[in-house]
Amino acid sequence: MPPHLLLIDALNLIRRVHAAVRAPDEDSQVDGAVSATLSSLIRAIKETSPTHCLIVFDGNPPTWRHELFPDYKKGRKPMPDSLRKRLGDFNRAFQKMGVKTFRKSGLEADDVIAAIASKASKAEVRTTILSTDRIFLQLLASPHIKLRDHFQKLDYQGQNVQNLYGFGADKLTEFWAIAGVGDVPGVQGVGDKGATALILEHQTMSNVFLLAEDAKGAAGKVIKQKDQALLSLKLATLACDIEVGVRMKDLRSG
Structure with missing residues (x-):
């Protein structure tokens, strides 16, 4: 099996x-x-x-x-x-x-x-x-x-x-960094709708940061709150690369 x-x-x-x-x-x-x-x-x-x-x-x-x-x-x-x-x-x-x-x-x-x-x-x-x-x-x-x-x-x-978000799972942390989720603050003044539009148009926050500093709307808020957005990205991203010392062979059930 x-x-x-x-x-x-x-x-x-x-x-x-x-x-x-x-x-x-x-x-x-x-x-x-x-x-x-x-x-x-x-x-x-x-x-x-x-x-x-x-x-x-x-x-x-x-x-x-x-x-x-x-x-x-x-x-x-x-x-x-x-x-x-x-x-x-x-x-x-x-x-x-x-x-x-x-x-x-x-x-x-x-x-x-x-x-x-x-x-x-x-x-x-x-x-x-x-x-x-x-x-x-x-x-x-x-x-x-x-x-x-x-x-x-x-x-x-x-x-x-x-189906739920309109984009793939690989974009979720970027989305949450902007919109916020749970204990992650996100960017003030930008909700799910604005964050979704940014992800669909620009794919990543890095691309949003490349826009002109006087950009309007949700993009402008992300640019002005860049530090908050980057902090939120770190908080929203699971630490997949840490070593926890668990071996598959020790987890066999039954």
Whole structure:
């Protein structure tokens, strides 16, 4: 059987499940979330049939993004303390199931997953990323990587990005650097519509920067906020080239 790698964004899965659990108190909610997350994991493995599997947790901050942009994630709703204190219970439950888990201090799960997926892709290993985080869409420029929304039972590949945005996955980081996404600020005064028009006409921000300094509209705003745009590009780009020390042979499932 050809190898198939399943990479799971741990906190994305856990927090989505936890938010859906109804319980009389916080501890009971976490208890229910542990059980429900394991059920979701079993279903995900059954639906994707991986030969190799890894669940990736965020490492302790600060990350390189915090160093570049101190306000990174400051606007994000914090994880409930009752859940944060018991993340170890989820980790142990996953391992008891026989599924490997991984975290590395100073690295977000997004970057770890991107690095592993990119390395696997270069070896032409079919890879599925289980997450609802659209930041992973940028990886779909590779025909070997698929993003799965476990809750909607939807799979995304490169053509889906083209259909959704009007351009390929390889242009997404440029688009987000202008329009902003999640914790990435983008260029003030330019939204999705303006960013899309710029990408379709100029392809890259570098080409926008070559325009006259007195350019009008969205292009002019990007030029005037060049430093912000370049910072946003760095923040939006997953760190695919980092070495995380994970070997495929250690991830065999079953």
